[in-house]
Amino acid sequence: MADELVFYTNPVSRGRIVRWMLEEVGRPYRTELLDFGTTMKAPAYLAINPMGKVPAIKHGDTVVTEAGAICAYLADVFPEAGLAPPHGDPRRGPYYRWMFFAAGPVEASVSNKALGFEVPKERRGTIGYGAMEDVLNALEYAVSQSEYLAGDQFTAADVYAGSQIGWGMMFGALEKRPAFEAYWQRISSRPAAIRAREIDDALRQPAP
Structure with missing residues (x-):
């Protein structure tokens, strides 16, 4: 079974960037909605992101935070989506x-x-x-x-x-x-x- 892809976000945050990226990738993912100041600062989520901010993803055992890093990670992990030039490509x-x-x-x-x-x-x-x-x-x-x-x-x-x-x-x-x-x-x-x-x-x- 493929590693589960979990997306931690709030719809009025930079998580909207990652949502777009996930939709471009086209792989199934589960969304965990978090609220500012409460569930984002709760111990369960701080174990995912000590900053207590969204977005974040968990892909199997791998956790990635920061919207730019998440976008780059998803592009590399799912190369079939064509969202990053291949290694060696001048682009x-x-x-x-x-x-x-x-x-x-x-x-x-x-x-x-x-x-x-x-x-x-x-x-x-x-x-x-x-x-x-x-x-x-x-x-x-x-x-x-x-x-x-x-x-x-x-x-x-x-x-x-x-x-x-x-x-x-x-x-x-x-x-x-x-x-x-x-x-x-x-x-x-x-x-x-x-x-x-x-x-x-x-x-x-x-x-x-």
Whole structure:
């Protein structure tokens, strides 16, 4: 029997990114819904993720946390889904590049902006992302070079980085640049993306 795949999430969290990835993978998985401040901080879940945050997955005996890491893990464990360029493929370079760019500079700069913090101009050299404008320009470059971040192949990098672009524009954390809007329209209309949104949106509704 294949190892069970368990998904720990909340429908108003970054778990929505992993839900999309799971739907792209197309393998059966079981969802465990957790609440902020209660079941996320309970001993049973802290044994899965000591941070007490979602998302997380458990695949057999393997636990993976952090949305970007989960997306990369699922792409590698289920290669038949075609969500990562194979090892040795030159597209593996941009795949890693933009996956980690989203996990680092994009995440940090958007979080700081949401908190109203701006790095002083004279201190930009001491922080990885420099300035928000630098991040936006690099991200615009990334989505403008080809149809997807790794070239002509849709990958886990598009799920992860693309979700940040979509959410960022929705909540005003990222400028609605034409390149971002065109890229988001391309990837958010995928059947798996639509299914994932429908599942999580339904889970947000109070029970009758």
